[in-house]
Amino acid sequence: MAEKSDSDTEIREYASPPCYAHELSPEYGGQSEPEDSWSCVLRWRKVERQRLIEERLAIDADERKKRSDRIASRLDLAIGKVSGRIVSGYWPFRGEPDLRNWAITVIERGGRIALPVVIRKGWPLEFRIWSPGDPLERGVWNILVPSRGPSVLPDVVIAPVVGFDGANYRLGYGGGFFDRTLAAMHRRPLAIGVGYAGSRLETIRPQPHDIAMDAIVTD
Known part of the structure; x- marks a missing residue:
């Protein structure tokens, strides 16, 4: 926020x-x-x-699940093979698409899931490996994050969007965490924004510090 x-x-x-x-x-x-x-x-x-x-x-729970499932199926096409790769997902927050079940299928197909963790304001995110059953704790904005685990560099970063535009720029919560993180990585991962099609804007009015996603996947 x-x-x-x-x-x-x-x-x-x-x-x-x-x-x-x-x-x-x-x-x-x-x-x-x-x-x-x-x-x-x-x-x-x-x-x-x-x-x-x-x-x-305002989207009801059943409709949100249907839209999340559509996004999940399209993510498979956007990412391709997940075996041997680390995919950074997220714990859903304030009506974001819920991709937790899809994340479990990534693990079942030989991939690993990481979750982003805010370490400090103004710092890049840290990504920690997560599997079902691993301990979680409340992080910034009360979002669940892995309480421990190795810090890793993901091959794929999935970033929820509040809004997005046709140039694949992402409007987030205003903290700049994903932009700062992508800019700091020595190896650029595949960066995919996910959100609802109705969140598309004509432009987010990108600034020099904004980093475009490689793709935006919607319902």
Whole structure:
């Protein structure tokens, strides 16, 4: 999740971020920031992030399972052979597609599953091997993570998206963890974003620090 900031109050005062308010009405005469300014993009992303999360939380459990299963079947096509490879998945959070059953099939087919762990704000993620029955603990945002286990470099990184665009840029929760992690890796893994098709945006307004996924897989 994005951290609280002094701009939170300002966002609630606008139906659209103030730097785009002139788009709502030609009569708008207030001062606006350049559309590509980072502070403007941050405000716009915050509004879109909240909207998209609320939309996916409104999906009922049965429908979410159907969509998750469709994503799982398409992941197999995107990844190909998993035997002998380390695939980093995730523990679902706030209505994200649930791919835990699919992760077990990866293990059954000779692959290994790792889960991302936040070590500290501003640091890259650490990936730890996980198998069913391994001990878990509550990490950042109360998400379950392996409580112990070796740190590994995945061959495939699956990153849940809040939103995405046609250039495969991913809108996440605002912490920058996946971008920072991919940038720091000495060997680039296959990076795949997963999410619901309805989360597609025209653009996430990518910035120099944003790293595009190799592919986005949706339902």
